[in-house]
Amino acid sequence: MVVTQSGGGTDKPSAGGLSPVDPNWKPPACWYEPLATPQQLKDATEKMNKGDLFSVNFGRRWGKDLLVDAFDKGDATFTDTPTKNYNVGKKGIFWRAVARQDRANDPEILDCSKNLFWQKAGTVPDDPNAPTPEVLAAYAYDKIRVPDTKIELKPHGKSTVNLPTWVWLDKAVFKDVTVRASLPGTNLYAVTAAKPVALHLDPGTSDAETFPASGDCPVNKDGSIGTPYTRGAAKQDPPCGIAYLRATGGEAYKLKASVTWEISWKGTGDVKGRLPNGTFESTKDIDVREIQSINR
Structure with missing residues (x-):
């Protein structure tokens, strides 16, 4: 699988992957991919020494003799696609099952049970776990890396009880990703796009008021979120922000800021669709102090 990413803002480094908002959604555990040309498989087999093993499926490895029997001599005992002389000179490629790294021990990978097999050029396997644009789109979803949710705050570091803290995000950073x-050797591809649509604020305490009340700050038309604080606006309600109602007692509040990204995809044959929205969250310590008064 060949994967490339574009977009995502400025030269600030991407921080991490997205968490689907639908906890029940999972990309496919396994699928099949092209592995080797006839000449590549022949060369690899001939270079094997006694005791060497070649992976033909998850946890299933063959020695040199089995590979020679199946793909040089045409023995169909352990493969559905026996070949002679590795089909050198014929148009096609050998395919093998692959699994997502984080699901290597998932029982669902057993659905991709075929051993290494031959596939004619320009075709994909007739199998429920054959790759499709949607499978590639889900794979690409897992590879999306978005900018860190580094919010701007005013006042910085410390807030005052009952006075709003303004929150905003730089429009230059939060662009579509x-x-x-x-899949090399096929015409299969998918482009998965992530678009920032909202920022959610969780003040880290019930003794706080969020702006708006839902805590969901939408993306502005220019791509920014919230509005930067300007002098003289300290007592105004911000379009995106928080007012803490109680001072911290030595332990800072954990302000959580999560950006929701809307996910869509398109692929081979002009097919397209949507995948579950994803979120990326960061946490910031907030100290809140009481309003200082002077007795005269």
Whole structure:
């Protein structure tokens, strides 16, 4: 699988992957991919020494003799696609099952049970776990890396009880992110796009008021979120922000800021669709002090 990412803002480094808002959604555990040309498989087999093993499926490895029997001599005992002389000179490629790294021990990978097999050029396997644009789109989803949710605050570091803290995000950072996944040797590809649509604020305590009340700050038309604080606006309600109602007692509040990204995709054959929205969250310590008064 070949994966490339574009977009995502300025030269600030991307921070991490997205968490789907639908906890029940999971990308496919396994699928099949092109592995080697006839000549590549022949060369690899001939270079094997006694005791060497070649992976033909998850946890299933063959020695040199089995590979020679199946793909040089045409023995169909352990493969559905026996070949002679590795089909050198014929148009096609050998395919093998692959699994997501984080699901290597998932029982669902057993659905991709075929051993290494031959596939004619320009075709994909007739199998429920054959790759499709949607499978590639889900794979690309997993590879999306978005900018860190580094919010701007005013006042910085310390807030005052009952006085709003203004929150905003730089429009230059939060741009659409696209990831393209393609399978070499096929015409299959998918482009998965992530678009920032909202910032959610969780003040880290029930003794706080969020602006707006839902804590969901939408993206402005220019791509920014919230509005930067300007002098003289300290007592105004910000379009995006928090007012803490109680001072911290030595332990800072944990302000959580999570950006929601809307996910869509398109791929081979002009097919397209949507995938579950994703979120990326960061946490910031907030100290809140009481309003200081002077007795005369």
